[in-house]
Amino acid sequence: MEIPYEVTPRRDTGLYNAKLGVWLFLASEVMLFGGLFSAYVFLRVGVQDGVDNPWPWGLNVHKDYVWLGFINTLVLIFSSVGVVFAWVALKERNWRKFQIWMYTVVACAAVFMCIKGVEYNSKLNKHHGIKLIDNSVMEGKIKDKTDQIRFDATEVSFSLQGGIPIFLESIDGDFPTLKLQGGEGEEEVTIESESDFKKWFFDARRQVARDLVDERKRYRGEIADGVESPTPVSVSTSATLVSAEPFKVRGNPRKIVAHTDDAINFRDGTKVTGKLTGDDVIFEIHEVDLQLVLPQNQRDALVWEVIDDEQAKKDFFAEQHRVYEEIKEYYDKKGEIIPEKMLRGHMLNLHYVHLGHGEGHHEDGEHKGDKENGEGHEGDDEVHSSESKPSAKEADLHFSKDHVAITVPRDKIKFMGNHGPRYGNYYALYFTMTALHGLHVVGGALVLLYFVVFGKRIYLKNPEHLANRVEVGGLFWHFVDLIWIFLFPLMYLL
Amino acid sequence: MADTTHDWSHHKKVYTIIGVTLFICTGITLALGLWAPLDVGPPGPTPGDYVIGLALAGVKASLVALIFMHLNHEKGLIYKTLVFTFLFFIGLMALTLFAGFDPIKEQYDTLETTNGKLTESIEQ
Numbered sequence: 335m336e337i338p339y340e341v342t343p344r345r346d347t348g349l350y351n352a353k354l355g356v357w358l359f360l361a362s363e364v365m366l367f368g369g370l371f372s373a374y375v376f377l378r379v380g381v382q383d384g385v386d387n388p389w390p391w392g393l394n395v396h397k398d399y400v401w402l403g404f405i406n407t408l409v410l411i412f413s414s415v416g417v418v419f420a421w422v423a424l425k426e427r428n429w430r431k432f433q434i435w436m437y438t439v440v441a442c443a444a445v446f447m448c449i450k451g452v453e454y455n456s457k458l459n460k461h462h463g464i465k466l467i468d469n470s471v472m473e474g475k476i477k478d479k480t481d482q483i484r485f486d487a488t489e490v491s492f493s494l495q496g497g498i499p500i501f502l503e504s505i506d507g508d509f510p511t512l513k514l515q516g517g518e519g520e521e522e523v524t525i526e527s528e529s530d531f532k533k534w535f536f537d538a539r540r541q542v543a544r545d546l547v548d549e550r551k552r553y554r555g556e557i558a559d560g561v562e563s564p565t566p567v568s569v570s571t572s573a574t575l576v577s578a579e580p581f582k583v584r585g586n587p588r589k590i591v592a593h594t595d596d597a598i599n600f601r602d603g604t605k606v607t608g609k610l611t612g613d614d615v616i617f618e619i620h621e622v623d624l625q626l627v628l629p630q631n632q633r634d635a636l637v638w639e640v641i642d643d644e645q646a647k648k649d650f651f652a653e654q655h656r657v658y659e660e661i662k663e664y665y666d667k668k669g670e671i672i673p674e675k676m677l678r679g680h681m682l683n684l685h686y687v688h689l690g691h692g693e694g695h696h697e698d699g700e701h702k703g704d705k706e707n708g709e710g711h712e713g714d715d716e717v718h719s720s721e722s723k724p725s726a727k728e729a730d731l732h733f734s735k736d737h738v739a740i741t742v743p744r745d746k747i748k749f750m751g752n753h754g755p756r757y758g759n760y761y762a763l764y765f766t767m768t769a770l771h772g773l774h775v776v777g778g779a780l781v782l783l784y785f786v787v788f789g790k791r792i793y794l795k796n797p798e799h800l801a802n803r804v805e806v807g808g809l810f811w812h813f814v815d816l817i818w819i820f821l822f823p824l825m826y827l828l
Numbered sequence: 829m830a831d832t833t834h835d836w837s838h839h840k841k842v843y844t845i846i847g848v849t850l851f852i853c854t855g856i857t858l859a860l861g862l863w864a865p866l867d868v869g870p871p872g873p874t875p876g877d878y879v880i881g882l883a884l885a886g887v888k889a890s891l892v893a894l895i896f897m898h899l900n901h902e903k904g905l906i907y908k909t910l911v912f913t914f915l916f917f918i919g920l921m922a923l924t925l926f927a928g929f930d931p932i933k934e935q936y937d938t939l940e941t942t943n944g945k946l947t948e949s950i951e952q
Contacts, residue, residue, distance in 0.1 A: 348904070349903050354909075361909055361913040364916075365917070372920045376923075379928075400858075400861070411850045414847075629949040661871060677947065815892055816892050823884070827857065
C-alpha cells in the first residue's frame, strides 16, 4: 500500500505528513521535559538554606566530572551538526557521505552514553555522604562496604514459610557447614553449600505446607466429630541451623531491622546469633558540610568529635572566614547586610578537610578542592598529625593507605548513602532528567542507525523519501540536543 | 523541493558557523561557571548567575531550533502548533510561580532571619 504524502507535501498543510507528525510529537515532548524543568525550578527556588536539605552546587557535586559534562555537551552539539550534514549529503545524492556522517552521529551517541555511565558510576559507587545525628554532614567515600554490619555468626533461625532467608546473600566468604538443630530422634541434616541449602529449604518448606494442610484437616475433623476442645493446629514453621565454626556475615543495613552485640534481626524475620565484629563505618572523608548546623553551634558540631583532628577543624573555619570576608566585602560595597541565606549556604559551610596533615596522604590529586582550599592552608607550617585510628574490630579490613580514613560510630549516624536519587531532591532530579534524556539519546540513535543500515533500498527508489525521513529523525535529535543545552548549566554549573 | 540542482554549499557553511558558535557558547558557559572573575554578584551560584547561564542556554537553543531545525523558514501550521506548545509550557512554569502564594510557605519564612546572630558567631 502506498502511504500518501511521504515525499510530496499535502496541499492544505504545506508539509509532508511525517514532518507535521514529528512536530506534534516534539510538542508533547516539550510538555514531558517541561514538567520536570518546572519541578526543578519549584524545588530549587523553594529550598530554605539551613532549614531544608540543602540544594548542592552543581560544581561541587560533579567536581572533576564537570569536564565530562562539558565534553558531553560538545559531543551532542557535534552530533547535531552531523545530522544536518548527513541530510545535506542525501540532498546532494551522496550516499557515501551520508553514511559517514550518520555513523559519526551514532558513534557520538555511544560516546555520550559511555561518559554518562562513568558519571553515574562515580555517583553511585564512589561518592557517599554521612549525616550525623546533629545534622552535620561528611562527604567522602565509605570504604570496603563498611556500611554493612559485620558479624561472626554461629546460629541462624528463619521461617520456613516465606522466601529464601536474607542471611543467605549476606554470607561473606565460603559457605559454612550448617547442621539442622532438630528434636531428638530426628534425622540429622548437614548443609555444606548454597545449592544444598536451597534444595533443603524448598523441601522443608513444602513439608511444612503439607503438615499444615494435614493439621488443619485433623482440626476440622475433630470439630466435625464433636470434640469439645480440639487440639489447636500446631506445626513448627521455623528452622534453626547451627555451625560449629563461626562464619562471617555482612548485613545490608537496609535489610536489617535491628542488631545488637550478639544478634541481628533481618527484615524477613531471620535471626542470626553470634558475635558482632564491627558496625562502625570506615569513611574516607573529603568534605565537611555544616549547612544544617547553625553557625553558633558549628564549633561544637559532632563531626569534629568524630574526625578528631584539630588542624582540620582550624582549617575549616579559616576557610569559612576567608569566604565570609569575600562575601562581606561584596555586600559592604552595596551597603547591604549579608542575607542569612548566604550565611547558611554552602559557600560558607561546605569545605574540604584534610586529615593527617603533612603525611602526604592527599598528594595524589584525588582531591580537586586543593586549589580552592589553598589560601586557608597558607602558613600551616606547624603540622599537626592525627592518624586515623581504626578500632581493633576493624583490623581485618583493608583500605587504601593513600587516604586517611576515619571510623564513624554507627550510633552517631542519622543517615548515610551514596549520591543516588535518595540523597536529595537535586540527585532525584539529576537522575530522573539525565536518565530520561539518556533514553531519548538511545532511542534517537537507534532510529538514525536504522536509516543508515537499512535505508539503501529507499534511497535507490526515491532518495527524497529517505532525506525526509532523516530530516524528521534529525528534528528529534536536535530536540534531544536542545534539552541537554539546558540540562548542562542547570545540573553541572549552577 | 530541493534536489541535486540546488546549491548546498551555502547551507553547509551556515551549519558549520552555527556549530562553531554553539561550541564557543558552551565554552563561555563553562567559563562562567568555573572562572571566578566572571561570577556575577556574591561568590557562588546566585540568581544573577542563573539568569546569565539560562540566557546563554536560551541563545544556544534558539540557534539549534532556528537553523538546525529549520524554524527560520517553516510552514505556518508548525508555528501554530508551537504557539500552543509555548502557551502550555508557560502554564507549566506558572504553576511553580503560583506555589509562591501558597500559605504552606509562610511557616518557613519566619525562620529566615535571626537578627544578626549568625554573623556574630562567624565573626568571632
